[in-house]
Amino acid sequence: MERRTAKDLIDGQLSWPQLKEIISHPKDPDRFQVVMDVLRERLGWQEPVLLPLAEHLYIVQKGTQRVVRCDCGYEFGDCRENWKTKARVFVRNDESLLREIYPQMMHCDPQWMELREFYCPGCFTLLEVEAVPPGYPVLFDFQPDIDGLYEWLGLPLPSSASE
Amino acid sequence: MDVAKRDVGRTPIGWDGKTLLEMMEESERLFQETGRYQGIDRLELKEEDHFRYERAFAKLRGALVAARETALHISASPIVRNIGELCFALYTPEGDSVAVSTGIMVHVHTMSEALKWMVRNNYERDPGIRPGDIFTSNDPDVGNVHTADVHTMVPVFWEDELVGWASGVTHQVDIGANTPGHDPITPTSRFEDGFHLTCERIGEDEHIRQDHRLRSQRAVRSPLYWDLDEKCRTAGAYLIRDAVHRFIAEEGIDYYKRFTREVVEEGRRIFMARVRERLLPGRYRAVTFVGIPFKEEAWQPRARKDFICHAPMEIVIGRDGDFFLTMEGASEPGFHAFNCAEGPMQGAIWVLLSQMLVYDGKVNDGSYLALRHYFPPGSWCNALDPQLSYSTPWAFLIPAFTGLTRCLSRALFARGYREEVVCGYGFTGDAIQGGGTLAFNGEYWPAANFEISAVGLGASAVHDGLDWGYAMWNPESDQGDAELWELLEIGIPYLARRVKEDTAGYGKYRGGSGWEALRLLVGNRDAELYMARADGVTFMGSGIFGGYPQATAYRLWSRGSEIMDRVSKGQPYPLGDDPDSGEFEELLRGEVTRRTTAMMMPEIFHDRDVLHYVLSGGPGCGDPLERPAQRVVDDMNEGIFSERIAADVLGVVASRAEGQEKWTLDEEATDARRQEIRRLRAERSLPFDDFWQQERQRIEQGQLVEPVRGMLRESMGLSQTWAQEFRAFWKLPEGFQP
Numbered sequence: 001m002e003r004r005t006a007k008d009l010i011d012g013q014l015s016w017p018q019l020k021e022i023i024s025h026p027k028d029p030d031r032f033q034v035v036m037d038v039l040r041e042r043l044g045w046q047e048p049v050l051l052p053l054a055e056h057l058y059i060v061q062k063g064t065q066r067v068v069r070c071d072c073g074y075e076f077g078d079c080r081e082n083w084k085t086k087a088r089v090f091v092r093n094d095e096s097l098l099r100e101i102y103p104q105m106m107h108c109d110p111q112w113m114e115l116r117e118f119y120c121p122g123c124f125t126l127l128e129v130e131a132v133p134p135g136y137p138v139l140f141d142f143q144p145d146i147d148g149l150y151e152w153l154g155l156p157l158p159s160s161a162s163e
Numbered sequence: 164m165d166v167a168k169r170d171v172g173r174t175p176i177g178w179d180g181k182t183l184l185e186m187m188e189e190s191e192r193l194f195q196e197t198g199r200y201q202g203i204d205r206l207e208l209k210e211e212d213h214f215r216y217e218r219a220f221a222k223l224r225g226a227l228v229a230a231r232e233t234a235l236h237i238s239a240s241p242i243v244r245n246i247g248e249l250c251f252a253l254y255t256p257e258g259d260s261v262a263v264s265t266g267i268m269v270h271v272h273t274m275s276e277a278l279k280w281m282v283r284n285n286y287e288r289d290p291g292i293r294p295g296d297i298f299t300s301n302d303p304d305v306g307n308v309h310t311a312d313v314h315t316m317v318p319v320f321w322e323d324e325l326v327g328w329a330s331g332v333t334h335q336v337d338i339g340a341n342t343p344g345h346d347p348i349t350p351t352s353r354f355e356d357g358f359h360l361t362c363e364r365i366g367e368d369e370h371i372r373q374d375h376r377l378r379s380q381r382a383v384r385s386p387l388y389w390d391l392d393e394k395c396r397t398a399g400a401y402l403i404r405d406a407v408h409r410f411i412a413e414e415g416i417d418y419y420k421r422f423t424r425e426v427v428e429e430g431r432r433i434f435m436a437r438v439r440e441r442l443l444p445g446r447y448r449a450v451t452f453v454g455i456p457f458k459e460e461a462w463q464p465r466a467r468k469d470f471i472c473h474a475p476m477e478i479v480i481g482r483d484g485d486f487f488l489t490m491e492g493a494s495e496p497g498f499h500a501f502n503c504a505e506g507p508m509q510g511a512i513w514v515l516l517s518q519m520l521v522y523d524g525k526v527n528d529g530s531y532l533a534l535r536h537y538f539p540p541g542s543w544c545n546a547l548d549p550q551l552s553y554s555t556p557w558a559f560l561i562p563a564f565t566g567l568t569r570c571l572s573r574a575l576f577a578r579g580y581r582e583e584v585v586c587g588y589g590f591t592g593d594a595i596q597g598g599g600t601l602a603f604n605g606e607y608w609p610a611a612n613f614e615i616s617a618v619g620l621g622a623s624a625v626h627d628g629l630d631w632g633y634a635m636w637n638p639e640s641d642q643g644d645a646e647l648w649e650l651l652e653i654g655i656p657y658l659a660r661r662v663k664e665d666t667a668g669y670g671k672y673r674g675g676s677g678w679e680a681l682r683l684l685v686g687n688r689d690a691e692l693y694m695a696r697a698d699g700v701t702f703m704g705s706g707i708f709g710g711y712p713q714a715t716a717y718r719l720w721s722r723g724s725e726i727m728d729r730v731s732k733g734q735p736y737p738l739g740d741d742p743d744s745g746e747f748e749e750l751l752r753g754e755v756t757r758r759t760t761a762m763m764m765p766e767i768f769h770d771r772d773v774l775h776y777v778l779s780g781g782p783g784c785g786d787p788l789e790r791p792a793q794r795v796v797d798d799m800n801e802g803i804f805s806e807r808i809a810a811d812v813l814g815v816v817a818s819r820a821e822g823q824e825k826w827t828l829d830e831e832a833t834d835a836r837r838q839e840i841r842r843l844r845a846e847r848s849l850p851f852d853d854f855w856q857q858e859r860q861r862i863e864q865g866q867l868v869e870p871v872r873g874m875l876r877e878s879m880g881l882s883q884t885w886a887q888e889f890r891a892f893w894k895l896p897e898g899f900q901p
Contacts, residue, residue, distance in 0.1 A: 006579075009581055009582065009625055010581065010625075012625050012626065012671075012672065014582075014625065014626075016626065019582050019625065019626060022582050023582055023583065024523075026523075027440055027441060027580065029440070031578065031579040031580060032578055032579045034579070035579030035581075036579070051577050052576065052577055052579075053577065054573075054576070054707075054708045055576075055624070055671070055708040055709065055784075055785050055786070056708075056786075084851065085851050085855075086851060087851055088844075088845075088848035088849065088850060088851070089848055089849050089850075089851055089854040090844065090847050090848040090849070091854065091857075100811055101669070101711070101808070101811060101812045102665070102714055102715075103664075103665050103714065103741075103742055103743065103805070103808070104742040104743055105715075105717035105742050105757065105759050106665065106666070106714035106715055106716075106717060106742070107702070107714065107715055108454075108700060108701050108702050108715060109454070109456075109700040109701075109759065111868045111871075112454045112471065112700045112701050112868065112870060112871065113452065113454065113700070113701045113702060115702075115711070115712075116854075117844075117848070119844050119845075119848050121850075124841045124844040124845050124848075125709070125786050125788075125789075126709035126786040126787070126788070126844070127708065127709050127786075128707075128708065128709055129705055129706055129709060129710065129711050129712070130705060131452075131701070131702040131704070131705040131712050132450065132452065133452060133471060133701075133867070133871040133874065134858065134861055134866075134867055134871060135858060135861055135862040135867050135871060135875065135893075135901065136450075137888065137889055137892035137893065138855075138892070139448055139449070139450060140448060141447070141448055141449070141569075141573060142445065142446075142447055142448075142573045142577075143445050143446040143447075144443055144444070144445040144577060145443065145444035145445045145480075145482065148443065148444030148445070148481075148482040149443040149444060149445075149577075149578075151482060152439055152443065152444070152482070
């Protein structure tokens with residue numbers, strides 16, 4: 001994939017016919033590098049970015065530690081721990097809070113389920129929404145094996161990145 | 164092996180003098196020992212002549228697709244014909260799928276389980292498997308989702324050997340359960356699920372036996388449609404059998420045998436390659452819940468209970484490419500219609516992986532063989548009890564597998580393949596079920612509408628979800644024509660179908676929108692009708708990266724409406740429902756009922772009653788405040804989002820002049836509104852530790868409602884691992900029970 005196309009892909013600027021073309025073709029094996037190059041350039045961080053974890057979250061090599069960082073710069077700590085435990089949380093657990101964002105009768109019963117909104121404490125971007133019963137443990141959605149990925153891709157980890 | 168040979172007393176029908184049981188045991192042993200299908204090391208046929216190999220696959224695949232298209236035009240019920248609610252597949256003698264047609268592909272693997280069940284139970288010995296035989300099955304505990312899906316399996320012989328099975332599945336409008344309909348919600352045991360056929364031989368010498376025809380047509384409420392669909396499945400299976408015979412005549416029996424094995428192994432390898440190509444090693448988790456408020460509503464004493472289905476999903480991908488899916492922690496089965504056997508869960512993995520990872524590969528049981536899975540024995544997703552009801556496992560299965568889409572999406576996103584992200588899908592349910600009796604001739608009409616197969620798809624990470632056009636179990640489905648549904652459901656024509664506002668899950672990329680319909684009873688003695696969706700007191704799954712779950716369902720109907728008076732006076736009637744406006748009540752009058760529960764138990768309705776239902780949207784992806792403001796205005800102009808949701812959730816302010824239909828963006832007000840929402844987020848949110856303390860307190864002080872506590876107790880009882888995780892997260896003492 002060309003760098004310009006990758007930029008448009010990341011920005012959601014490709015039309016459906018363009019996307020369909022990409023989906024219908026064999027995958028480009030260098031996609032990870034192309035996308036990472038675009039992201040690294042945009043973020044402009046000195047520390048190596050190892051992986052995009054979510055729309056706004058990245059795993060970054062910071063010294064000997066791998067940390068989760070929002071693109072606003074806020075750091076959530078060690079990537080082996082759930083970044084949500086460093087987030088700000090807002091729970092919609094009563095009728096009025098659910099009614100703020102859903103039409104009448106078209107939301108869960110707050111006794112049975114609540115919406116947990118996890119915000120970045122730095123920029124208050126909404127990073128994840130959990131729909132779970134009250135008392136349900138917070139979900140650790142994704143624990144990537146970064147070394148394994150770079151091994152699969154045959155790519156060296158950025159020089160300071162070996163644990 | 165010895166038992167099989169001793170009891171057969173005649174020449175085995177398997178390959179090289181083996182019985183089918185011996186073939187299956189050998190196949191399983193080779194897979195166990197080598198990790199490869201039939202122990203195949205090299206794809207020799209592919210390597211030797213790539214073009215011949217691909218042409219061979221195209222021939223079989225083409226024959227299956229052609230069989231499907233032809234069979235549904237030979238003879239089929241409206242449900243099968245209107246949206247193609249059928250599927251065909253070719254299997255090896257051991258029951259592994261080689262190639263499949265388009266259609267309800269979720270059943271390709273369940274038919275495989277039924278065939279394997281026949282082999283394991285030594286059908287070769289008794290009742291025997293002969294050329295011209297026709298077998299049928301719909302037993303969920305053996306290899307099916309629910310009784311309404313009926314399989315026809317025809318053995319394909321070449322000389323004296325069984326070379327494969329040609330099989331087809333259709334979905335029945337009625338299966339003779341304790342209420343009319345195809346997804347009954349009132350059964351509590353097998354004995355209310357309707358007509359069961361447990362891998363029975365229903366025909367010999369290419370002829371369906373009269374005793375089976377008479378029995379089956381007396382077992383269901385719509386014998387005509389049963390008959391049409393049985394002919395459809397049988398015709399399709401014979402078209403496939405004939406195509407296999409032509410294939411063998413052209414390519415040779417040796418090539419056919421080697422090819423059908425090699426192509427399954429290739430399917431396995433394609434899946435393994437896709438995992439390495441598009442995903443990454445790691446641990447992925449997602450969870451979905453389905454709340455069932457049956458304490459007041461259920462018909463039978465044992466079923467009167469409020470409960471929640473807990474569907475946790477974890478996928479671990481190893482550096483060696485091993486793909487392991489587990490639902491450790493799943494809650495219990497029960498006296499309800501939503502229990503699920505292991506086969507449908509396997510089928511659901513298969514159908515979703517076929518759509519998300521191997522849609523351009525060799526779609527067959529190779530994908531199934533390429534991964535490991537664990538569905539806890541004795542849980543709702545591997546109930547292991549044939550006496551339970553399996554009428555509508557879809558109610559739990561469909562929501563549960565949104566977890567798979569979210570898990571895979573995180574990997575696809577991280578690898579840069581953002582166009583492949585799909586953060587879930589809507590629940591395919593809610594249209595009316597049941598049936599009625601016409602006043603003028605006493606004729607029965609079934610209500611089994613498959614416009615449910617057109618719900619919203621979840622958003623991707625680069626574009627919105629598909630509007631009103633997706634069903635996880637039939638990737639090519641659509642709404643079908645209203646006029647054709649009315650031919651089937653003759654006593655309840657449509658008043659309206661339209662886009663349902665605010666059903667698309669909110670996000671930077673929104674989920675596909677849902678829609679709504681109004682139906683009017685006309686010309687009936689009466690009708691027994693019900694509607695079912697799995698999301699009412701609970702959301703179905705969630706969005707991803709800050710996207711929200713789609714809106715839930717609700718119930719609405721009017722008894723004794725004034726619709727006829729309005730129509731005769733040329734006055735307007737509602738075309739849908741806005742719960743906040745009161746228009747439905749004002750225009751229709753009558754006795755109006757609104758309920759937040761998604762399940763509506765069967766009730767008797769009469770002429771002039773009007774029923775409303777909502778087809779689900781899909782979940783969203785990304786922070787809704789990041790959706791380009793003009794796109795939100797476009798959504799408003801298309802009826803996707805209301806003014807209130809645009810302003811309160813997406814932070815977009817738009818205006819329109821009096822009498823104008825089109826909204827125009829107010830950029831300044833939008834900037835201010837979005838800043839205001841961010842300020843509110845900062846003001847109202849808590850540090851995680853405070854949130855943790857508050858939640859823990861609710862658990863410790865027993866403030867959870869019974870269905871939540873019951874769900875937690877069930878999962879903790881079935882899984883020590885899950886119980887330990889739960890207690891560890893909340894730092895609760897050993898032995899704590901919620």
